[in-house]
Amino acid sequence: MSISTGTARARQSLPVEPEAGSRRLNTAKALQEAIGSQMEQDDSVFVMGEDVAAYGGIFSSTTGLLEKFGPQRIIDTPISESAFIGLGIGAAVEGMRPIVELMFVDFFGVCMDQIYNHMAKIHYESGGNVRVPMVLMTAVGGGYSDGAQHSQTLWGTFAHLPGMKVVVPSNPYDAKGLMTAAIRSDDPVVYMFHKGVMGLAWMAKNRRSIGAVPEQDYVVPIGKAKVVREGSDVSLVTLSLSVHHSLDVAEQLAGEGISVEVLDLRSLVPLDREAVIATATKTGKVIVVDEDYQSFGLSGEIAATIAEHDPALLKHFSRVCVPDVPIPYARELEYAVLPTAARIEAAVRTAVTA
Amino acid sequence: MTMETTEVTADLSTGQRLALLREMILIRTFEEAVLREYHADKSPGFDIGKGLIPGEMHLSAGQEPVAAGLCAHLETGDALTATHRPHHLAIAKGMDLRSLAGEIFGRESGLGHGRGGHMHLFDPATHFSCSGIVAEGFPAALGQAFAFQRAGTSNVAAAVAGEGAANAGPFHESLNLAALWKLPVIFVIEDNDWGISVARNASTSVPTNAVRAAGYGMPGVRVEGNDVEAVHAAAGEAVARARAGGGPSLIEVHTLRLWGHFEGDAQGYRPELADVPGRDPIPAYQRKLRDAGLLSEADLAEMEGEARTRVEDAVEHAKAAPAPNPAEALKYVFVEGE
Structure with missing residues (x-):
């Protein structure tokens, strides 16, 4: 089993990414659109996390979804990251497709056991018999003086540990396509969005935080630069x-x-x-x-x-x-x-x- | 609330009682076989990594009443999460013995094709899983219960861990969340008095973990005496409540770790060691049934014979199975893109 063989096989099956078109969205809206569209198509998809419902996610990852899907599918949790990330794992094991938000990636310290010892390892430990089709969505990055516990990216830490796909979109087009791919994936996917690429009104932003996004569903293949x-x-x-x-x-x-x-x-x-x-x-x-x-x-x-x-x-x-x-x-x-x-x-x- | 052995009023039929005993005998027979095979090729010196069964081995002898009493109420579609000491619960939940033994022996025939080992058993057929990390098996049970609830089924999830786990964060997070969302979960604490070498009174601030249930607004009960019928009664109530939409419950069972924390543990820290064999719950239950005229020597011989046949079949099957292919060590990291 060589790396090049595996990559070659994966490449052959990669979907074609569509033209971006002319409609422009910021990254947060593109992300919300991907989640909303997949939720319309698949009843097993739900969103869970701290302040994801009425607030719409502290960094606007879920704005508007509560109004569309209601509190049974856009679910606020207690500040109990181990319990609700583990809950996502158990629901995924039983065939649901949870999107669980860890508000800041910096908070992984209180729940990493569920992430790397459970979410990432169950498929392997089960010899391929149990799948964990779950998305762990989390905000990363600094640049706005939030200090040492709220500004890290930490993607290298997650990528180091086997069993999790890790995606890191930089723009609205990729944010939608990678979230669609993540929700549809049968593997656990850690979806890390930088607060600075979301296009938030209350944070300095690069003009590339707003860009053209196709209206239809599409997938940006996981694993393709x-x-x-x-x-x-x-x-x-x-x-x-x-x-x-x-x-x-x-x-x-x-x-x-x-x-x-x-x-x-x-x-x-x-x-x-x-x-x-x-x-x-x-x-x-x-x-x-x-x-x-x-x-x-x-x-x-x-x-x-x-x-x-x-x-x-x-x-x-x-x-x-x-x-x-x-x-x-x-x-x-x-x-x-x-x-x-x-x-x-x-x-x-x-x-x-x- | 505490349930003493003498208070048990469960109206069990003879058939149910014999089934409980049969389950406990099967578990004990299995654990004795693993004990035998584990040590068979590790002498004269003890090398934990050597032999047909390498690695840590946490056996459940003495805790059979928990498994038999709880699982008598669980259906195949119900979920059960367990710990680093999982065999009794796996067997009582109905796991195929050949698949279980295969995984313990690290064979391709095992549940996880040798990727998991005895602390990491995942069986979709019986919705059984376990975690080697103390208290971290609770959250997954919440998610399984959540999925059952959303699917509109009456299935439930049971989450079992030792008394040491009740001092860990995920236990408390999970009780709160399960109660908040009225999830169909049965939390079961196996209090075997020892967290490896630390006595429960040196680790736990309350006399019984059952009282902690009140802090989360759910019923809590402690079952004394390691009595399978008392466990059966308490679990029956909790499972029925969960199935009926009444939310979670907490049961603590005062049970017994008959052997060491893991094999190789000399247990020098355990002052009551000499008394332990006398507290074995299986001979005690046999006596009780025999004294009541419900169990004949022939019944017992048949149960033991059947258990031996099934267990030795599983062990022989595991020994004869091929080892996993080292060239496939990377297989199963991901579903896609392997």
Whole structure:
């Protein structure tokens, strides 16, 4: 069983992603639309979590769904993450398709046993006899001074532990397509949306938080990255909100004749290693832009993926990540550690002269 | 409320009583066979990773009354979640013995094709599952009960764990949520006096966990005496209440860990060790039925013979089954994209 064989087989069956069209939504609305559409088609889908009903989700992941589907299917829970995530697992085992929201990913500490010892392992431990078709939806990321316990991304932590698919949309189109894929998946999927890509009225946002979204249902395949900007000098391998910053930098440097390719990973599990190797092959210079902690995580995994394929491929490799420090509160400190456009730009300039 | 053995007024038929005994004998026979096979190739030195059955082994001898008394009320479609000490409940729930033994032996014929082991048994046929993490089996039972409730069935979910689990967060979260949403759940605490080596009075702030039920607005009862008929009576009430839409209940059974926490546990911490064999619930129940004229020597011999035949068949089947293919160690991580 080789990785390349598995990837090749998965690729053959990937659905075609439709044209985006002209209707524009913000990421939150695209996400709500995916959930609503799947709930209309499948009675076994329900949403559960803290403040998902009348409030509509603290970061607007479920706005309007209570009015449409009622309190039997859009369900507020007590602040009991172990109990209600475990409840989702039990319901999934019995054939339902729960979407369970963990309000902030930072709260995983109080319920991680249900997530990684149960949700992620039951299918394996059961020898394939028991499926857990559940979506664990959670808000990630910083940039608005919410401090060390409400600003992390932590996707590397989840991706490290086997048995969970992990998806990380950066824009409205992918948010809808990946949520549709996640709900329909027979595997547990951790769906991590950055607060900064949702297009919230009460938070600074990049213009890419609003974009064209097809009205019909479609699936963005889990495990398929996307080159969101072609380039030839340097590759930025990135995800989530950092895709916005990376595109901003790429656009700016194009005026100076620096050609930057931007790869949006979109999924961490499975990781589209072919796409990583393809962009590394193309430019030979790779910078990973990752809002997760630097050490022992995604950025190292990208380097390992390329090195295992061909150690001679890389002429340059660097990382723009959160150094290994808790996310600080004060704006000046927080923006000193986040992967800002300024840090990305500096890394690209270093790479092109390397 | 406490139910003493002497208070039991359950009006059981002889057939029901003999069925309870038959179930307990089957469980004990199974556990004795696992004990034998587990230690058969680990001597003279004890190496936990060696032998046909490697790894930790938590056997349930002494706790058969809980399984038999509870599961007598459960249908195939009802769910049951258990713990790291799951065999008695799995058997009483009706799990196929060959599949169970196969998994304990780590064979391809096992429930999980050798991926789970004895603490991780998942059986869709009997809606049985267990978790090796203390108290973390409760939440899944809520979800199964939720699914049953939403489907409009009268099925229920029972969640069983030891008294040590009643001091862990998921127990309290689960009781609150089950009561809040009136979920058809029966919470069962097996109080065997010991959380590995820590006595219950060194871990638990209340004299009985049954009183904790009041904190969550549900009925709670403690069953003393490790008496299968008393368990049967308490479980019958709780299951009926759940099936009728009356919400969850909590039952604590004062039971007995006849052997160590796991095999290899010398139990030096246990001052009452010499008295333990005398508290074995199975001979006690046999005496009770014999004294009442309900059990003949022939009945008993037949039960023991049947249990032996079934258990040895399962053990032999497991031993003869192929080991899982190492090349397939990565199989079953995901449904899709393997």
